[in-house]
Amino acid sequence: MLNSGWFVVVLLVITACLLRSSLSVPQSNVRRPTRSSEAVVIPRHLSPIHLSKDQLRQLQFKPTIHSIELSEGHQTNFNCSIDIPDTRLEPIIVWKKNDKDLSADEHMVINELQTFSDGVTSLTSTVIIKKVQRADAGEYHCTLSVNNKTRRSQSIVLGVEGLPGFIHEPEDLNVTRNTNFTLTCVARGPPEPVSIRWFNDGKPVEGKEEEMSPSRLTVEGVDKKNQYSCEAHNAKGVSTSRVATINIKVLPSPVTNLTVTAKESNKLMLSWVPGHNGFSSITSCHVRVKEMSQRKGEVTITRLDNVTVPPFPCEVSGLKAMTWYNMSVSCSNELGASPLSMWIQNSTTEGVPSSYPRNVTVQLNESWLVIKWKPPPEDKINGILRGYEVIVKHGTDEDRVHTDNTTTLVPVKEFNTTYRVAVAARTQAGSGMVSPEVRFDVPPSDTSGVIPTSVPDTGLPHVVSVMVGLFCAISLLLIIILGTLCVRNKTPRSCFGLEFGSAGKSLAIIQYTNQKSYSRNAVVVTCEFGSVVEGRLTSLDGTCVKVAVKTMK
Template identity: 40%
Template sequence: MTLLSTVSIARVQRADSGDYRCRLRVSDIEIESQPISIQVEGLPTFTRQPDDKNVTRNSTFNLWCEAVGPPNPIRIHWLRNGVRVKGYITSSPSNYTVPGDRDTHTRVCMHTHTRMHIHTHICTYTHTHTCTHMHIHTHIFLRWTPGHDGFSPLTTCQIRVSKAPRSLGEVRLARIINTAAPPFQSDVPGLQAMTWYNMSVSCSNELGHSPVSTWVQSNTTEGVPSVYPRNVTVMLNESMLVIRWKAPPQDRVNGILMGYDVIVTYGTRVNKVNWPLSPSSSPDTIGSDSVYIILGVVCGFCLLLLVLWAAICMRSRILDTRFGGEKLQPIVQYRPQKSYNRSAIKITLGNLGVSDELQAKLQDFMIMRNLLSIGKVLGEGEFGSVVEGHLKQLDGTSEKVAVKTMKLDNFSQREIEEFLNEAACMKDFDHPNVIRLLGVCLEAGSCHFPKPMVILPFMRYGDLHSFLLRSRLGDSPLFLPTQTLLKFMIDIAMGMEYLSGRNFLHRDLAARNCMLRDDMTVCVADFGLSKKIYSGDYYRQGRIAKMPVKWIAVESLADRVFTVKSDVWAFGVTMWEIATRGMTPYPGIQNHEIYDYLLLGNRLKQPTDCLDELYEIMYSCWRADLLDRPVFTQVRELPTKLL
């Protein structure tokens, strides 16, 4: 008699490995077979997988793939876009040579289904969006969004600019401006005022230029005339003074001519006559004819002065030669009257929705962008940078300045208006320990909002925190005596006393926001305007804006309310920075741990070599109860006693 038994294991796993026996029971007698061993071998393992590649069109390239068993031997198959490559089965390792290719596709090295993508370099595609912003009389700021880069980085872009044709079929030559990419924006200079222009953009990678984008049309604003009137002559005709001139060429008026100012200077006497033009007058009608102004009253006044002068000097010159004398030659000065109704700055502020009241405050404080030239970067952070600049003056000279710029992505329309409101309050500050704000400039930043820039006097030593660090850790360490450090603290206290006396909250007092003059005098700066430039000392809680938590009073961390006493708290931390020569407050404590650390009653430790009396002043600034903290007059007087 023969018995046959079969065991089947579905979906074999590695756990099924082991010894197996067959056991038979007959009349309480067990018979067991010899053991057999079953070892479950796994799938092959890849030791080298193919990588994504960007290749140039029609060029040969290699793909590598390698795997190890068990089981062995390993056979490798290649797939292209999910279809097995015929006739290409190799042992491991496999080197697959691909001839020149024109398509973008996916290749798979079989056994693991690991995919890599092969991108063929091609010329970039046409740009998807082009727009203009910040039009002024000689410049247009252009911004565009690039199309697909063809798997090769874009390096340069070409802007084509031509005057818009005045009639159908008219051909205008285009001027080409080359600019590096990125960024995908550029200033288009050298334009004629009050003129329409067509502009298009193309960009290039290593393989060539993209097609030209759709042409966009934009215009420049009005500007002042670029030339004075021609052929100015003065004639004396009995009792009348006749002044003649020809109007400026129409292509140099740069707008709609609204009138002339004629200034007659005789000795110390000045008379001004305005010659308005009718709004309905055509510029062409005044371009070819002379314009006459009959100044009978002025001439009579001049003649009277001449008679008196002749009597005093006992001269007998003929009256009409008096106007030809060396000393008393009549001077005719031409001052062009502005022909535009709204400047570029006013247009920009209006587009932002800035109130008329704020526009009036900023009228003499905003600075045209073309008066400011930007130089090298002095410092840079996540939210902006400090750059060196030169500001043109009315007398033709330039002043070296520091310019603080903000990255536009971090500013909303409301924040820009708050920024301008604060700048309007600051423009009247006048104190030796408060930095003088020279002005604010708006630069084209995107298709929607301009980017604000703060213009400050240039300080050779830079900010106080960097100076303290250099004195301690620089290549040539500088010893700063206690008297010098106390002087720094007193300077800051005097500046803050001035600001608090004008009901102005700083909200971001720290050594990094104080500047050092050439005479080592410290000035309080960055009155909340530029606090986002230095990102390392700022921390975001949830969706709350980033805050310099290690300088903020404990009550302000809780409810985000700032008072003069919260500025006093920050002054105490700044004193600690100065005493430690630039160390970071609360070493070893993370930003998100500060609030709980302070609630437990912990404060900054007394620095090494710090006077006990000085630390007591610091500690008094960090009292939990606002009413127990000193005012700035007290924190100014107390360190003075230690000098």
């Protein structure tokens, strides 16, 4: 019985403690949220609880400070607050700077405080700027939305005082020698006013007094490099602008690293590095190309190509194959052209012929096609002529014959068909243009002899053949005439001898033997004759006369 009584007492005590604990839990009526340093996007909260018209009319932000003036680097804070006559509402205050949403960051913190008293919620939002900067200056205000109605607080104007800040500083200029130019300097506070003072190469500009911002400086031309700057003064101190450099425009410097980057049979690709532009944009370059003379004293023409730049690589086309050239480049700005670069030498490569062989003809000689042609013009060969490629087609068959001559023989593989013939010249670089096809009809195999093509070889070679034939005919006629004359005069000396052309006359014949010698001593004395002998003079009529015959030594 005693034990059961103690159990009841303990149970009652525990129950009483639990009831007391539940009744003694405090309800906090103060909340102090602090916005994080990250930017927070606050939605427009529309409460389902509606305020009466009188309550909305009384819903206004409390008056606060109108303006704040302080120097850079100091800390400042300002707030706005409002009372809402219903604790069930959970509105949020939004800050704006110059009518744009304001977000918290490492430089700025926004704290919010809510308190509840007698059914009224009091909201207070505070902006804290740790170190004020000139960019923080502006107009701040709060907004609150309740029942689709927006309430706006009065504006708080934050003014940041400090050294003058430059809105526009003097800029670098490139000017023509002795030409006027103008520089501008603009600065502002707060505090105002701000005055401007000009300097040239570190010294105050003569004749230019200190004046209120903005300030303009007009210089009546310079003939060398100059530097200008300005100072801005206010009650807080002095700020100095950047230094503006005034350069005098001159001709560009010569280009460097002129190089041939690629070459073909008829063109060269050049590149170069432009020199200093002389403080004026380079708009064009001039490429000089001169063919190197092949013989001493030969005069060649210098070719000038004008190119728009940039870019600076340039293609020089229309050149001869396997030819050496001298090249130089200059570039121009608005004042004129730079000096010429150093001349370089390079050559084009060998190319394929740019023209085809001419006067292609085809003839049939029994079972052979006789194909002839003339070489292409020398200035179109583009290298060293290595021979020809002859293309012979009939039906679907095609044969290619290589030869070093301008005539070739191709066997006839099929009679009573049409052959198509074309020729191309070759260099080491390959075959060039192919001549137009010449069509030749081969008759049936029972036809013999030489059948010319329907397109005969015409022009100067034919005239030469006629002249050679005429010369041969005249020569043969002269030989026949001379032969006739020789036969007509039968004496050995009548042909091309002393009696040529005098067949009606002959001289007497002297015959002698060494029978008797006279006056041998005369030979020793005069050394003129070998000996004197007795001889006979026989005339044509048969009579003989003794004579003395002197013989030569």
